[in-house]
Structures are given as C-alpha cells and as structure tokens.
Amino acid sequence: MVSRHSMAGKLKEQLFCDILICGAGLAGLSLVYRALKSGKWNDQQIILIDPSEKVENDRTWSFWKEEHLEFDELIFKSWDKLFVFSNNGERIPLNSGSYTYNSIRSLDFYRHVLAFLSLKSNVRFIKEEVIGLHSEPSVCIAKTARYHIQSSYAYNSIFKKPLVTTKHQYFLQHFKGVVIRSSELSMQLNDGYLMDYRTPQTHGTTFFYTLPLSAETCFVEYTLFSKSLLIAEAYDEAIKNYIRDVLKLSTYEVEDTEFGVIPMTDFVFPRYEGRIVNIGTIGGDTRGATGYTFTNVQKTISAILAAWTPGKLTFPLKPTMHxxxxxxxxxxxxxxxxxxxxxxxxxxxxxxxxxxxxxxxxxxxxxxxxxxxxxxxxxxxxxxxxxxxxxxxxxxxx
Ligand SMILES: Cc1cc2nc3c(=O)[nH]c(=O)nc-3n(C[C@H](O)[C@H](O)[C@H](O)COP(=O)(O)OP(=O)(O)OC[C@H]3O[C@@H](n4cnc5c(N)ncnc54)[C@H](O)[C@@H]3O)c2cc1C
Structure with a gap:
C-alpha cells in the first residue's frame, strides 16, 4: 500500500492497495488469514479497516461439524451428546451420527489471526470506521475520517439492515447468554442442550441453549425468534427463573455475559456490488432458518480462494445456499x-x-x-x- 500524499486540513490522506477488507470480524479476518495461509495473497497489498481493537470476547461461535473445519485448532470445547427438551419437559436425545457440536471463543480467534497478520508486511490494519464504500468500474473507494482508500477489490462484512418489504420475513434471533459458576451443577460434561423449551413461550419461539463448560461452569443462553426485542430486564428474569426452576441451582455466580441479535430473514443479500464482494452476514452467509453463520462463512471463503485469479475480477461464487x-x-x-x-x-x-x-x-x-x-x-x-x-x-x- 502506498501513501501518495498526506495533507493537513480537511483533505484526507490517500492510500492505495490491491485488496481492502472492510470489517475485521469473523468473515473479514477468516478471509485474509486463510488467503495468506494458502499463499494466494502473499503478493497483494492488503488493508483491513475496523474501528474495533478486537480485544474482547464479544461472542462465541458454535457449530456442528463432521469433518475437519477451518480453525479446528481453536475449538475450546466439543459436545457429542445433544438433547432437545420440549415445553412440557420431554427429553429428546439426538442421534447426531458422527457430528459433534463445537465452540470457538471469538477472542481466541481474534488473537490467533491478528498475531499471524502482525508478521505480514503486506497487511495494514486501520482502526477507523468506514464511512463510505462504493465501487467504480475499475476500482473501489472507501472513506474513513482520515483516509481516502482506493483498491482493486473490496470484501465487505459491515452489516446494514436491508430495506425489507412485505415480500420478506425479517425475524430477529435475539439472545442473552451468561456463563455461570456453581458447585451444585450436575450436567454431564458431554451433554449439550441445543434447544430447551422449558420456558414460557409468550414472546414467540423461546428456548434455552445450555452447554456445560466444566464441572462447575455452564453457558446458559435465553434465545428468542421474534420480530422485536424484549426489555433488558426480561432476559435477566427468564435466565434467573430457568437456573432456579430447571437447572435447580440455588447459588451461582455470573462470570460472563453476551447479548446478540442475528437476522433470520428470507431477504436475499447481494453477494456483489461491482468490485465489492459482500461476505459474512451481509453477504448472505447467515442461514435464514437458524442464524448459524460460522460454517457458511468458511464455505464462502473456500469458494473465493478456489476461484482467486490475480489481477482478474471473477464472479465465480454460486450462492452458499441453493x-x-x-x-x-x-x-x-x-x-x-x-x-x-x-x-x-x-x-x-x-x-x-x-x-x-x-x-x-x-x-x-x-x-x-x-x-x-x-x-x-x-x-x-x-x-x-x-x-x-x-x-x-x-x-x-x-
Ligand atoms: C453474540 C453473537 C453470538 C453468535 N453466535 C453464533 C454461533 O454460535 N454460531 C454461528 O454460526 N453464528 C453465531 N453468530 C452469528 C454470526 O456468526 C456472527 O454474527 C459473526 O460474527 C458474523 O460474521 P461477520 O463477519 O458477518 O460479522 P462480524 O463478525 O460482526 O464482523 C463485522 C465487523 O465489522 C466491523 N464494523 C462495523 N461497522 C463498521 C464500519 N462502519 N467500518 C468498519 N468496520 C465496521 C465490526 O466492528 C466487526 O468487527 C453470533 C452472533 C452474535 C452477535
């Protein structure tokens, strides 16, 4: 990347690169990491832009898998006995065959990828917000408060809620998760409750997602599929009731919390906008029926890298989903x-x-x-x- 000229005052500093990655979350970081690991982008000048330092464990990615998947080395816990509980308490054991259910902490992922990227002289990380991104016939242009960046291609994972019409369904998968510690915990370490419906169904499809992490710690997440969020206290109240009435714990400490909202929609997110390739949730990698994204992101990146031809903009990507x-x-x-x-x-x-x-x-x-x-x-x-x-x-x- 070359800085052409830096000017005082209102003019922005101009930067040029081959590949611009807007958003350094799951999709952006997975792409640049895997592209460099494979050697395909070693001669490309790459700029990543994200205002976040990526120093917080802001989410945990869980996914089922049968075979080796990218970032397997970062999995911190797997479960092979999965259950669903009905609203009236029926315990449904799942026959997962050779699939396991696995979790990766985002902080482990960010640290691993950023440590790798810090050794690469062809990668620059700019900690700023992208305030404009568009494609022209032969270049992409991104703007931040400080920079005006021109690149040959851009991979964008900055999420913006699409303008949905009555043609589309737009549900929210919203959830609050807590990691609790209790000496009274009695779940088997290999058991994972993928959907535990032993909670009131007043606000739409509502379940707990309960995964033991160690003999004394457990992840408990209150999850809803509905069209609007609840007030903050409602999530806490439901979690408190579930821990008391279903897990039957009288004393526990909350060690960590996460809150998230994932779109569940049949809106078709465009993959391409000129020389911009959308990846991650904004690229349609989130499964509309479930909100699961991790595996689709890796599949999309495999397709991008398989089709990568230096100096040529290819449009090879079939939609991740038929x-x-x-x-x-x-x-x-x-x-x-x-x-x-x-x-x-x-x-x-x-x-x-x-x-x-x-x-x-x-x-x-x-x-x-x-x-x-x-x-x-x-x-x-x-x-x-x-x-x-x-x-x-x-x-x-x-
Ligand atoms: C709390 C939570 C838990 C989840 N758990 C799972 C799970 O268990 N399994 C699963 O498959 N999916 C899960 N998901 C869904 C999905 O996997 C994640 O949202 C995933 O991180 C999406 O990847 P992404 O790259 O599209 O977005 P992100 O990982 O969110 O990355 C987008 C990046 O863009 C940056 N950004 C935003 N605005 C700007 C801007 N203006 N300029 C520059 N950068 C910007 C953000 O800082 C962020 O780093 C979860 C989502 C959340 C929120």
Missing amino acids: WKHRLYDSILLNVLDGQEYAGHRLFCDLFRNTAAHHVFRFLDAETSLLGDMHIILSLRPLPFLRGLGKVVKAKLFG
Whole structure:
C-alpha cells in the first residue's frame, strides 16, 4: 500500500492497495488469514479497516461439524451428546451420527489471526470506521475520517439492515447468554442442550441453549425468534427463573455475559456490488432458518480462494445456499409468522422424528431431495403448505 500524499486540513490522506477488507470480524479476518495461509495473497497489498481493537470476547461461535473445519485448532470445547427438551419437559436425545457440536471463543480467534497478520508486511490494519464504500468500474473507494482508500477489490462484512418489504420475513434471533459458576451443577460434561423449551413461550419461539463448560461452569443462553426485542430486564428474569426452576441451582455466580441479535430473514443479500464482494452476514452467509453463520462463512471463503485469479475480477461464487434451501427457509419463517404451528412444537417434532445428523446436513444445505423428505415428513404438512402459499403470494404480488 502506498501513501501518495498526506495533507493537513480537511483533505484526507490517500492510500492505495490491491485488496481492502472492510470489517475485521469473523468473515473479514477468516478471509485474509486463510488467503495468506494458502499463499494466494502473499503478493497483494492488503488493508483491513475496523474501528474495533478486537480485544474482547464479544461472542462465541458454535457449530456442528463432521469433518475437519477451518480453525479446528481453536475449538475450546466439543459436545457429542445433544438433547432437545420440549415445553412440557420431554427429553429428546439426538442421534447426531458422527457430528459433534463445537465452540470457538471469538477472542481466541481474534488473537490467533491478528498475531499471524502482525508478521505480514503486506497487511495494514486501520482502526477507523468506514464511512463510505462504493465501487467504480475499475476500482473501489472507501472513506474513513482520515483516509481516502482506493483498491482493486473490496470484501465487505459491515452489516446494514436491508430495506425489507412485505415480500420478506425479517425475524430477529435475539439472545442473552451468561456463563455461570456453581458447585451444585450436575450436567454431564458431554451433554449439550441445543434447544430447551422449558420456558414460557409468550414472546414467540423461546428456548434455552445450555452447554456445560466444566464441572462447575455452564453457558446458559435465553434465545428468542421474534420480530422485536424484549426489555433488558426480561432476559435477566427468564435466565434467573430457568437456573432456579430447571437447572435447580440455588447459588451461582455470573462470570460472563453476551447479548446478540442475528437476522433470520428470507431477504436475499447481494453477494456483489461491482468490485465489492459482500461476505459474512451481509453477504448472505447467515442461514435464514437458524442464524448459524460460522460454517457458511468458511464455505464462502473456500469458494473465493478456489476461484482467486490475480489481477482478474471473477464472479465465480454460486450462492452458499441453493435456491431450494432458501425456499425452505422462507416457508419456515412464514410458518413461524403464522403461529399456527408453534415454533417449540415444530422444532421438537423435527428432532423427535428425524435423526439430528439429517437435520444438520439439511441445515448445512447439503441434502438431496430425498434427504429433504426426511425433514419434510417429520413435520405437520398443512402449516407448511400454507407457508408455501404465502411465499408464492408474496413473491407474485408483493
Ligand atoms: C453474540 C453473537 C453470538 C453468535 N453466535 C453464533 C454461533 O454460535 N454460531 C454461528 O454460526 N453464528 C453465531 N453468530 C452469528 C454470526 O456468526 C456472527 O454474527 C459473526 O460474527 C458474523 O460474521 P461477520 O463477519 O458477518 O460479522 P462480524 O463478525 O460482526 O464482523 C463485522 C465487523 O465489522 C466491523 N464494523 C462495523 N461497522 C463498521 C464500519 N462502519 N467500518 C468498519 N468496520 C465496521 C465490526 O466492528 C466487526 O468487527 C453470533 C452472533 C452474535 C452477535
């Protein structure tokens, strides 16, 4: 990257580079790390822009996996016995086959990637906010308070809520998680409660996501799929009740908290805007039906790197998800919206009637039509037919 001229006053300093990474979170950092590890970007001048220092453990990424996945070395805990609990307390053991459920702490990821990047002389990290980004026919232009940056390509993961119309469903997956410590904890270390519906369903599909971390610590997350957030105290109240009434703990300490909101939508996020490639949630890597993103981000990056040709802008990326899976997500979101088939019943039917390894493969958009039938036949058909009707109507008439 070359600084052409730096001027006092209002003019911005001009920087030039080959590749600009806007947003250094999961997608931005995964991309630059994997591209440099593979040797593909060793001769590229790269600028990363993000106002965040990335020094906080702001989230934990969990995902199921069967085989080796990128960043496996950062997994701090895996679970191989998974359960779902229905609203009336039925315990549904999941047949996960050869899948495990795994977690990576974001701080471990940020430290690992940033330490690697700090050794690379062709990478510069600018800690500023991008206030403008656009593509011109032969370059991309980004602006920060201080810089005017010109690059050949840009990879953007800065999330902006899209302008959704009545054609689309836009649910929020909102959650508050706490790490608690208690000497009374009695969960088996390999057990993970993927969805524990033993909580009131007043605000939409609501469950706890409960993962033991050690003999005395446990991650407990109150999660909702709905169209609006709750007041802050409501999350704390629900967590307190669950710990007391379901986990049956009388004394515990809260060691850590996280709060998050993930879009669950059938809006199709554009992958490209001229020479800008959108990655991560803004690039459509978040699965509409679940909010899971980690695995899709890695798949997208694999496709970007496989197609990488120096000096040539290629548009090779097929959508991470086939239209068929996007349609399924759209129908599911319409079913949840219709409230005829409550989310807690729907997800319990799914996991009661289908082996979880089929569900995981389906959610990873890796099933054939035959595989999809396992899923479809495990659910009540009428609400889904009505959901399909709503999708068709929305697409045709808006
Ligand atoms: C608390 C939480 C927990 C999650 N847990 C899981 C999980 O368990 N499994 C899973 O698969 N998914 C999970 N997700 C969803 C998803 O994986 C994450 O949101 C993931 O971090 C998305 O990656 P991303 O790169 O798109 O966005 P981010 O990782 O959020 O990165 C975007 C980056 O852009 C930066 N930025 C924002 N505005 C600007 C600007 N103007 N200029 C420059 N930079 C900017 C931000 O500082 C950030 O670093 C979770 C999300 C949250 C919020």
